[in-house]
Amino acid sequence: MRRFIITLGILLFTVNVNAETILRMSTTTSTADSGLLDVLNPVFEKKQQVRLDVIAVGSGKALKLAENGDVDVVFTHAPDAEMEFVKAGFGVDRVPVMHNDFVILGPEADKAGVKKSTTAVQAFQKMVTGAAEFISRGDDSGTEKKELELWQAAGIKPEGAWYVSAGQGMGAVLEIADEKQAYTLSDRGTFISYQKKLDLVVLFEGDPALNNPYHIMAVNPKRYSHVQYELAKKYINFVTGKEGQDLIRSFKKGGQQLFYPDVIK
Numbered sequence: 610m611r612r613f614i615i616t617l618g619i620l621l622f623t624v625n626v627n628a629e630t631i632l633r634m635s636t637t638t639s640t641a642d643s644g645l646l647d648v649l650n651p652v653f654e655k656k657q658q659v660r661l662d663v664i665a666v667g668s669g670k671a672l673k674l675a676e677n678g679d680v681d682v683v684f685t686h687a688p689d690a691e692m693e694f695v696k697a698g699f700g701v702d703r704v705p706v707m708h709n710d711f712v713i714l715g716p717e718a719d720k721a722g723v724k725k726s727t728t729a730v731q732a733f734q735k736m737v738t739g740a741a742e743f744i745s746r747g748d749d750s751g752t753e754k755k756e757l758e759l760w761q762a763a764g765i766k767p768e769g770a771w772y773v774s775a776g777q778g779m780g781a782v783l784e785i786a787d788e789k790q791a792y793t794l795s796d797r798g799t800f801i802s803y804q805k806k807l808d809l810v811v812l813f814e815g816d817p818a819l820n821n822p823y824h825i826m827a828v829n830p831k832r833y834s835h836v837q838y839e840l841a842k843k844y845i846n847f848v849t850g851k852e853g854q855d856l857i858r859s860f861k862k863g864g865q866q867l868f869y870p871d872v873i874k
Contacts (some may be wrong), residue, residue, distance in 0.1 A: 667750030
């Protein structure tokens with residue numbers, strides 16, 4: 610009888626686990642590394658009685674996971690790639706969520722004179738001096754896409770001993786740049802989250818070319834019938850609704866706001 614009760618308990622536990630509803634999301638590392646998802650997702654999970662399975666990678670890889678039908682919803686900051694993703698029929702219901710900006714970081718000594726720049730393009734031109742290395746994400750992220758856009762605008766092909774492609778997320782790149790006392794481009798949210806651990810400082814900011822918008826979209830259920838489209842829509846409505854937007858607005862580190870809501874301002 611005791612063995613029967615134990616076996617029944619195991620079976621009931623297995624059924625309960627298998628019945629758990631999971632929403633799969635791919636997203637950029639900045640939403641995870643900054644700590645924002647640790648604030649947003651538990652509220653949604655409790656409200657909907659579901660579990661969010663998050664894969665945090667560069668925006669390009671996040672979109673690729675969605676393109677393959679491996680996730681239900683994607684939350685990124687690579688506008689051109691996102692629009693191509695939707696145009697190709699992989700994503701639907703793309704809407705803005707929030708924004709922050711990119712900042713150019715480096716050692717306080719700033720031997721390349723980046724802080725004297727008047728535009729982001731000029732700052733990038735100054736970094737090609739051999740005075741210090743530049744650490745690139747090198748991971749097809751939204752940050753790398755912005756970086757490459759700025760190199761192109763500056764008329765520079767980034768290569769040589771001064772240019773290091775790390776193939777890492779933003780947090781790891783900040784640590785590498787700090788260790789090497791090198792230059793890098795970062796989203797402001799991740800930098801604020803890591804700021805107390807770093808000697809790097811903001812050398813250039815404020816150019817409209819450094820704007821960094823985030824969008825969210827569902828994977829197209831007409832292409833992949835297995836995706837949790839209705840649940841994805843609920844998550845989209847949550848992060849763009851009053852509760853989610855208020856959480857984004859109030860999310861701060863060291864008194865600094867990391868992201869600014871774009872739907873309910």
